[in-house]
Amino acid sequence: MTTAMKKVLTGNNSVSWGVKLSRVQVISAYPITPQTTIVELLSEMVANGELEAEFIKVESEHSAMSAVIGASAAGARAFTATSAQGLALMHEMLHWAAGARLPIVLANVNRAFGPPWSIWTEQTDSLAQRDTGWIQIYVESNQEALDNVILAYKIAEQVNLPVMIVLEAFVLSHTNEPVEIYPQEMVDEFLPPRENPLYVVEPGNNYAVGSLGGPDVYMEWRYKMQKAMERAVDVIKTEGENFGDHFGRKYGLYEGYMLDDADIVLVSAGAFTSTVKYTVKHYRKETGEKVGVLRLRAFRPFPHDALREALCCRKKVAVLDRNISFGHHGIFYSELKSALYRLKDDKRPPMFGYILGLGGRDITPKDIREIIEDVKTREEIEEDIIWKGVKP
Amino acid sequence: MSFWYNQVPMEENFNSGHLACQGCGATIAMRFALKALGTNTVVVIPACCWTIIDGAFPAHAIKVPLFHTAFETAAVVASGIKSGLRIRGKGDVTVMAWAGDGGTFDIGIQALSGAAERNEDIIYVVYDNEAYMNTGIQRSSATPYGAWTTTTPEKHPEDRPKKNIMEILAAHSIPYQATATIAYPEDFIRKFKKARDIRGTRFIHVLSPCPPGWKIPSDVSVKVSRLAVETRVFPLYEIEDYGEKYTINYWPKGLPVKEYLKIQGRFRHLTEDRIEYIQQFVDRQWEKLVLKHKLSHGTLDNIPKNVIYR
Structure with a gap:
């Protein structure tokens, strides 16, 4: 080859x-x-x-x-x-x-x-x-x-x-x-x-595609x-x-990084996850604390079962959203909450939703480190949006 | 001189069942169009009366493939289908976008302008019934001056002239344009056949009488189409050579516009002075068209005065 x-x-x-x-x-x-x-x-x-x-x-x-x-x-x-x-x-x-x-x-x-x-x-x-x-x-x-x-x-x-x-x-x-x-x-x-398209609009295929479909x-x-x-x-x-x-490169529904034994899991999607991974790697080395990363790849279909399995029984989950649904909260956070709802109470980790980096604001290792420290101080979900980096 | 019966193909690419109103001009127009184009054709239809006319799933009135699409996209979906077929080695297929006046003059004009400017290899037909008939007779920018619609009530009828879509397309320098009506099938079919054999964007403007929308009996669709031509409200002409060459296909009798207006309930409220205003407008438009023919041909002598089939 x-x-x-x-x-x-x-x-x-x-x-x-x-x-x-x-x-x-x-x-x-x-x-x-x-x-x-x-x-x-x-x-x-x-x-x-x-x-x-x-x-x-x-x-x-x-x-x-x-x-x-x-x-x-x-x-x-x-x-x-x-x-x-x-x-x-x-x-x-x-x-x-x-x-x-x-x-x-x-x-x-x-x-x-x-x-x-x-x-x-x-x-x-x-x-x-x-x-x-x-x-x-x-x-x-x-x-x-x-x-x-x-x-x-x-x-x-x-x-x-x-x-x-x-x-x-x-x-x-x-x-x-x-x-x-x-x-x-x-x-x-x-x-x-x-191969095998569902239909092709070409002569010989005498059908109408998308015609009126009643109730x-x-x-x-x-x-x-x-x-x-x-x-x-x-x-x-x-x-x-x-x-x-x-x-030689495998892709899944999501990607885990230092995830297997992690007590605290940071969840994010997209390129800034590289910053999250970098910070977590150093944080682990310095503190020995079991922090890991779950990077979402498939958003639709949302892989509920796989994510439930991956996040079951963790001590804490922090979701990092570079997005917002106005009047609700971070979109990945709310999707993930609904996916984990089916876990039994004793297996469902407390989740914390951070919104950061909107409009291209830089997401730095310092931000991630502060989020990790912040998650450690939290036990119960007290607010659905924890803003990170908003200027006073 | 040949006669109509060998100029209108016997080939019937339209099944006997459809969901149009009685006397629908758009239905007769599709029948003629498919007689001319044959079955090596696919049709794209945006939201319009024809969304319904072809039938609800799984019914299908015409004998060629049909792709339904959103209101403003007929021209560009047809472009995409043409590209898809061409790259798959089926570039000989005729792709026809078939849209109403709303989907052409209004919401679809951006996609149409784009396709025409790129000279996409499609036939774009507007069957123009001069209002949003499928949603219940609301005015469009194709609604003529003075007309009643449900959004231009008799107390304040349409107060702007109809948009001149042929001139808008002529400004795009496309290889072929024509007007046609169902009252002149030989002319109609000749134009569709001619369009079929030209490459690039071809645009055909079909006046399409609508019995409920125009408030006419269902048996006068052909008559009202003929009157539209004979009164010069809707002259039959072609624009060739990339918007340069104008050819009037038939010299109308020049009947008073009133003859066309008075048989339609949508104009019933018009007073004499408004009718005179419309007459003057129609005369001016006709004079300009005649000048363009003369500029293109150097003479008016070649305009047929009796028959329009050649």
């Missing part, structure tokens, strides 16, 4: 390479910072003939999502990318893509919503698309970004649901890391051309979407393992 080549790539260009290696056939996108360099490299790849694809340069994100819906319905493998305002503009069509059961892959580069205008990272944009029927996977590194584009198609085309890969603005999107780029043949073996039939469609989401839990797990066997 030919060996992989190493390149120094930004997170965004790692996504572009993932798209190229997945032999995507139709790409459509609209410029928005910090996503833009994903599609800049892709348009070069298409123009150079390195990637045999059509690139539809649309006039809005709403149209970008609509174009890939059309392309995917016509049997092609389709990709788009966006951030924040663009993702919100797509919202209507995110529902349409999932409802039409199309295995589209979208890379969302997390960015905070305006106003005030911000181009910096925050997870609220993607988390706000929670109920659209999209699978969501949060990545931590550039390598993981590339790998998970390939993995995303593998998952999407089995369950007939679209997949959103989520990476953080600048922290990942514009930061260079060495990334391994697999030989094309190796990717082709893992991800063959799109007598509508509910069954939604039931089937939920069943597909439930199945996706197993598919993500299995294909993540297969990916490991094939490429």
Whole structure:
């Protein structure tokens, strides 16, 4: 087997390479910072003939999502990318893509919503698309970004649901890391051309897709979407393992770091988890206290069973949310609380929800260390939001 | 000269059942369109009357694949389908977006403008019934001056002229545009066949009488379409050569606009001075169109005055 080549790539260009290696056939996108360099490299790849694809340069994100819906319905493998305002503009069509059961892959580069205008990272944009029927996977590194584009198609085309890969603005999107780029043949073996689509809009297939579904039939469609989401839990797990066997990097529903024996578990998603891991490693070395990290990868489907098992009987759990649901609290925190509700009282750890790093505010090892110290002082949940780093 | 019966194909790509109102212009228009285009065609339909007309799941009135999509996306979903088919080696398939005036003049104009500017290889048809008929006759930017709708009541009827969608598209420099009505099937079918064989964005504006919305009896849809042409309210013409060449396909009799207005309940409240105002507006628009024909051809002599099928 030919060996992989190493390149120094930004997170965004790692996504572009993932798209190229997945032999995507139709790409459509609209410029928005910090996503833009994903599609800049892709348009070069298409123009150079390195990637045999059509690139539809649309006039809005709403149209970008609509174009890939059309392309995917016509049997092609389709990709788009966006951030924040663009993702919100797509919202209507995110529902349409999932409802039409199309295995589209979208890379969302997390960015905070305006106003005030911000181009910096925050997870609220993607988390706000929670109920659209999209699978969501949060990545931590550039390598993981590339790998998970390939993995995303593998998952999407089995369950007939679209997949959103989520990476953080600048922290990942514009930061260079060495990334391994697999030989094309190796990717082709893992991800063959799109097989067995649910339907294809082409002559000979004389049916109407998406026609009026009255109350007598509508509910069954939604039931089937939920069943597909439930199945996706197993598919993500299995294909993540297969990916490991094939490429040497295994991916799960979540990632544990110093987790096995941890009494206090910090839960987070995305690239800032690297800072959490770094701090925990040093903290353990210095204090000997059993602190560990659980990094969420799959947000939809939310892997309740796996997380319940992972967090059962821990002494304390702290959830670090770079996002907020106004009028409630941190989104990962509230999701995790609902997942752990089924644990018996004596097995359910007290949970503490921290909100930090909104609008790209730096999350430093000092912040994480202070959170660990703070968690140690707490026994009962007294408040659902513990703000970290808000200026007085 | 050939006659209508060999210009209208016998091929029927429309099943006998559908959910349209009696006398629906949009239904007859689809029947003619599919006769012209044949079955190597796929259709994209956004929210509009045709969302219903084709039938509720699992019914399907037309004999080609249909993809339903959201209100403002017909042009771009059709573009995506075309790209998807082309990259899969099926570039010969005709992809037709079929939208109402709301989905074209209003909410869909951004996606349509984008597709036209990129010269996407699609046929975009607007069946224009001049209001939001599917939601219950609310005004759109295609509603003509003076018309009653449920949101422009008789005490304050529509007070702005209809948006000139043909000129908007002409400004996009696309290879082919045409107007058509169901009163002239030979002309209608000729235009769809011509459009089918041109590459790039083709735009066809079909006037589509709506018996409940226009308050006309269901047996006069064809008659009112013919009157729209003969009064020059809706002239039959083509724009070719990327927005440059205007061709009037038929020289109308120039009947008074009143003849067209008076048989429609939606104009019943109009006073003589308002009718005169509309007449002047129609005359001005017609004169401009005639000038464009003359500019394109150097003469008016080539405009047929009796028959429009060639």
